Amino acid sequence: MRIRIRHEISQNFEPGSRNMAAIVRLTPRPHEGQFIQRWTLDVDGDACLHAQEDAFGNCCHSFSVEGPADSVTIIAEGEVETQDSAGIVRGTVERFPPALYLRTTELTLPEPNVVAFAQGVPRDADPLNHLHALMQAVHEAVKERPDTPNGDTISAGEVLRKGAACSGSITHLFTTLARYLGLPARHVSGYFATEEAGNVRHWAEAHVTDVGWIAFDCGQKLCATENHVRLAVGLDALGVAPLRTSGTGLKEEISVRTGRLLRNGPARNPPASNPPVINPGAGGMQQAQSQQQS
Known part of the structure; x- marks a missing residue:
């Protein structure tokens, strides 16, 4: 099954806040039955995403905003192919x-x-x-x-x-x-x-x-x-938690849709030990991308 996902999170800060830091867990990893076709992670403002793994092996990103800033928005978007594995x-x-x-x-x-x-x-x-x-x-x-x-x-x-x-x-x-x-x-x-x-x-x-x-x-x-x-x-x-910051006033917009995927054979899952390739952009909207082809 092909699943299309768009997850947008907006976080407010106290007016005039400076030096805000955040940890984002919004990047899925592949495993048997879950293949990441494409995935992007964007953050607005003057911030740069840094890819890392937490203690449990989750793919995380950290960033900081030097402000003054009143809010930050993170958008995760992509397509995932899944197969039923009976749980x-x-x-x-x-x-x-x-x-x-x-x-x-x-x-x-x-x-x-x-x-x-x-x-x-x-x-x-x-x-x-x-x-x-x-x-x-x-x-x-x-x-x-x-x-x-x-x-x-x-x-x-x-x-x-x-x-x-x-x-x-x-x-x-x-x-x-x-x-x-x-x-x-x-x-x-x-x-x-x-x-x-x-x-x-x-x-x-x-x-x-x-x-x-x-x-x-x-x-x-x-x-x-x-x-x-x-x-x-x-x-x-x-x-x-998808976003950990010191801010308040969280707002989320989520779109998750399915679409049947026709193919000649099963998708090939890359090794789970390989994290997504991260390509941070320069200035404006910073982007982390994962491109894995079947």
């Missing part, structure tokens, strides 16, 4: 062993209500079956609400108390449950596309011995499909 994730950049993803954060603490919820799900000796049971239980217990801008999420315990949350917060609950039960789980940001419209979305990946990483979208009660585009991974929503 199994292979060929990704892995910087750490799965056991690292048993770590908790402030948003994924096993509070007493979360522990009670985990113990209330009948235990299955097969960890894969138990993960599916956890997804089913989370889906039934929490109503999904539209995602809020830039990872404005709540903790796993708060999700259960409210009974309704965005996909990022629901993911906090699932990863907390899995980690409490000794199953490594991590947080994923990305996009979900349909023929009519799509949006940003968060889901989880849990590790099962002899199988590997498997993607669980609890809000939709399904393993990730060809409609999912994987963007970044981390321990929680803060670790995969």
